[in-house]
Amino acid sequence: KNQVEQSPQSLIILEGKNCTLQCNYTVSPFSNLRWYKQDTGRGPVSLTIMTFSENTKSNGRYTATLDADTKQSSLHITASQLSDSASYICVASAGRGYQKVTFGTGTKLQVIP
Amino acid sequence: EAQVTQNPRYLITVTGKKLTVTCSQNMNHEYMSWYRQDPGLGLRQIYYSMNVEVTDKGDVPEGYKVSRKEKRNFPLILESPSPNQTSLYFCASSFTGATEAFFGQGTRLTVV
Numbered sequence: 001k002n003q004v005e006q007s008p009q010s011l012i013i014l015e016g017k018n019c020t021l022q023c024n025y026t027v028s029p030f031s032n033l034r035w036y037k038q039d040t041g042r043g044p045v046s047l048t049i050m051t052f053s054e055n056t057k058s059n060g061r062y063t064a065t066l067d068a069d070t071k072q073s074s075l076h077i078t079a080s081q082l083s084d085s086a087s088y089i090c091v092a093s094a095g096r097g098y099q100k101v102t103f104g105t106g107t108k109l110q111v112i113p
Numbered sequence: 114e115a116q117v118t119q120n121p122r123y124l125i126t127v128t129g130k131k132l133t134v135t136c137s138q139n140m141n142h143e144y145m146s147w148y149r150q151d152p153g154l155g156l157r158q159i160y161y162s163m164n165v166e167v168t169d170k171g172d173v174p175e176g177y178k179v180s181r182k183e184k185r186n187f188p189l190i191l192e193s194p195s196p197n198q199t200s201l202y203f204c205a206s207s208f209t210g211a212t213e214a215f216f217g218q219g220t221r222l223t224v225v
Binding site for chain 2: 031032034041042043044045046049089093095099101103104105106
């Protein structure tokens with residue numbers, strides 16, 4: 001069964017600090033892994049997408065890493081801002097052609113002044 | 114501006130009264146999907162479409178219908194809504210199944 005597990009479930013950090021969110025996935029055959037940011041009540045917005053051959057990808061202050069051997073990914077946020085407060089969702093895709101996507105339940109991040 | 118537009122944003126309805134949530138994208142994407150999001154469960158796929166007239170069930174299709182008569186539109190139909198369909202619904206589109214998906218703003222549906 002395809003699964004995506006994220007940790008921690010929630011996190012509170014001070015503005016300006018860094019943080020790292022974790023994602024473990026079990027999907028087969030693995031195709032790509034994505035990170036989305038979702039503000040409360042809004043649609044998710046794509047941050048990064050990585051295939052099995054990519055180890056790291058950055059989008060501004062967001063850097064995602066992927067270890068296809070251990071089936072783990074992380075999202076590192078540098079110099080956090082209040083606007084980073086949101087849920088961060090890890091999504092793993094499997095298959096060829098149309099791809100089955102499996103969503104994690106997200107990490108809710110709160111950045112406080 | 115590239116976007117996925119859902120309507121309505123909010124809807125309160127009664128059990129059994131048929132309703133349609135519309136979804137339209139202006140990016141010429143082939144792939145479109147519907148998801149529901151419930152607390153603690155994450156996003157779950159209801160239906161998806163790989164192209165015009167090609168649709169298939171996702172993980173939670175019971176109680177829903179879709180159609181894809183045009184590339185840009187992918188409406189979600191609830192023939193006889195029930196309270197367990199109270200949820201936040203998202204439509205998404207992408208060029209292929211392997212590329213990033215663009216999500217609509219969401220439709221918060223309450224069935225009483």
